Amino acid sequence: MRTICTIIGVSLFSCSIFSEVLGELILENRSFFKEGYLNQDKQHSSFTFSPEIYIEDGETIFHFKSKFRKDSQDTNRNLLDIQELYFLSIGESKEIKYGVSKEFWGVTETNHRVDIINQTDFTEALDGEEKLGQPMIKVSFEESWGNLDIYALLGFRERKFFGKEGRLTLPVIIDKNESVYESSAKDRRTDFAIRWSNYYDQLDIAISYFSGNSREPRIIPIDDAYSKMIPLYETIDQVGLELTYLVGSLALKAEIISRSGQGERFSALTAGFEYTQVGIFDSRIDLGWILEMNHDDRLDSSPSILGTRLSLNDAYDSQILSGIVWNKVNGEVGFLLESSRRIGDCCLLSIEGFYFDDRDRDNNEPKLFETLLDDDFLKLEFTYYL
């Protein structure tokens, strides 16, 4: 790193600069137990490469990170994305960011309702934590009354959907090439967002507002014959509230949104708690518990999720994560088991298993997992850090 510092540093800046070039290589294989609902293959592999450059010179930061993904089966899962490409200028109590970046809002673990700046890439991960880069100008103020972030979001990123060959299987085939917008500016619209956050003793709070193209489209038929389904991106207004309150070692958390612009105004909520038992059975193993409940005005019923995390606290940072998703109204359940450990100083290995089931196929409740019932899979992921 020193050499790069010297090369760039001598010519461009004073050499008080700090710089890093990093990279991440991920090999992933998903093995499905059965052929898909649409006769998709059982084996799906992909390869992801993310190079990164970071340069910091006192009050200015330059950051670049891109992501390239190639999937063996599903061209819709291929990706070439700029995740970060920005300059950040740091003032006394103000920061300004210009360029492409990722911004996370929220406090709950299993669902991210308030988070809205970036488009979510569900084709990469089902947890909604993989994002596409968003062009923006962001101004941040940090004062005694809290932190205030104001965003102008320049342009829009459409959602990615699994293709016909891909898995998981969607209930409908979505033609993303024919997406429609409510706004005449379409994906060139400049959206606006603002978020205030602060903490008071054991309480962390954030209130946010977003106005612009909905990151979450509604899926509509293109004609009365339902020959094709397409995404509709409406213009929405969304108010969000995030709360974390600590009671001893128990963290109570809630995310609430109220959104207008997609039919009737609706509210949705994710709330629950997180608790860690340190050193169970007089060992050095920690056991973390997460219980979260959902409500969404648009749905007849929403699932609840119970998760546990066993941290062995060994030199390899070995962890075992398990989760149960259940909807007691429509009878659907899902299981997740994930285990990960470090290999040497360079690598990380993780094995995940997903299982979907419907315990009550005869009820007339709307189903979410219908096309996923053949999509149980094991995922093996190997990450190499350059």
Place this chain on the structure above:
Amino acid sequence: MTNIMKTKNIRPAKVILLTFLLFFTLSQTLSANKGLEIAIKSDKNFDGYEDSSSEMTMELISKKGDVVTRKLKFKRLEVPGDGDKSLAVFESPRDVKGVAILSFAHKTEPDDQWLYLPALKRVKRIASKNKSGPFLGSEFSFEDFSFQEVEKYDYQYIRDEEYEGMLCHVIERIPLDPYSGYTKQIVWIDTEYFLIRKIHHFDRKSFHLKTQLFLDYEIYDEAYWQPHRVVMNNNQNGKSSILSFKEVKYKNGLTDRDFSQNSLKRSR
């Protein structure tokens, strides 16, 4: 007569008992006072340090002698009248690179703590009470890293004794925080500079679990003593962890802005 006899018989016993009790409580109070005095003197070593920064290397040594290494950067800020602020940023191993912990310690209230997860770019408020767990898989626990504010313990002076060629005060301190992983700590503080040289940590079953050694003290700015090596030996599992400090700097001109949520998000 019999009454007088009785009183006479009882009186000397009472007096002895009372004197003994008085002496006992007095010596208890005195040794508590003396223990506290020593702790305060030791703590005063850091008065006015303003801020400090360092690069730490942590070696985790298994019972068989295998070594794995962790690297982190550490900054702290003196907050007059309250506990210190600190920012720890992990550098290696690579999968945790960029993970950072921001802590605002308080004298008696629980500390405020936020964790930064770089993959998601998420700042997460965490319960500082989960402090007794291992730090990065090492023999150090989170609380060994937090500031040992004087107010967080009860003290008893035990004795003076020679340790490694230094005359040391040996004091016992009992953590007041019920979430501490320790029930008792015996601390060796030298009588010349009042620096902590050794701590015996006792676990919840009052077993002498860990021995912590503070080695290679060097003075900075002619005022602040910094150990360059801190060793933690676990007597139960035979593992040990060694923390080495490099690039130690005092008075960097850091301010609250360097310990804010925004600075946490851009910590490297």
